[in-house]
Amino acid sequence: MDELPILSIENLRRDFKMGDQVVHALRGVSFDIYPGEFVTIMGTSGSGKSTMLNILGCMDKPTAGHYILDGEHTEKLSRDALARIRGQKIGFVSAAAGRLRPWKW
Ligand SMILES: Nc1ncnc2c1ncn2[C@@H]1O[C@H](COP(=O)(O)OP(=O)(O)O)[C@@H](O)[C@H]1O
Numbered sequence: 001m002d003e004l005p006i007l008s009i010e011n012l013r014r015d016f017k018m019g020d021q022v023v024h025a026l027r028g029v030s031f032d033i034y035p036g037e038f039v040t041i042m043g044t045s046g047s048g049k050s051t052m053l054n055i056l057g058c059m060d061k062p063t064a065g066h067y068i069l070d071g072e073h074t075e076k077l078s079r080d081a082l083a084r085i086r087g088q089k090i091g092f093v094s095a096a097a098g099r100l101r102p103w104k105w
């Protein structure tokens with residue numbers, strides 16, 4: 001494909017520390033999305049869909065790996081820069097808006 005991807009996910013990992021346990025919610029996910037593509041994420045409960053969407057929506061950051069949106073490495077951006085991206089480039093319709101909360105980084 002000649003076109004550049006709108007976004008690229010490269011070997012993305014997200015761990016959650018739960019006391020002395022670590023939950024590996026995303027273990028090295030990679031994919032590209034190209035302009036005009038319509039994409040769904042499917043999987044069983046607990047498979048990491050919400051964790052992935054929180055990162056795609058710039059509401060959370062990966063533990064490791066890369067999320068390149070529009071050519072920009074989002075994992076290097078400040079909270080303010082991510083807030084700007086959320087305001088300008090990302091639309092989100094949440095089935096559970098009450099669950100959204102500011103994330104601690
Ligand atoms: N904030 C969190 N703290 C600890 N564990 C979490 C947190 N968010 C998600 N998890 C865990 O990560 C895994 C993936 O969860 P989630 O992304 O919500 O899956 P899905 O949306 O596909 O049901 C689950 O094991 C879940 O318990």
Ligand SMILES: [Mg+2]
Pocket residue numbers: 049050051
């Ligand atoms: Mg979910």
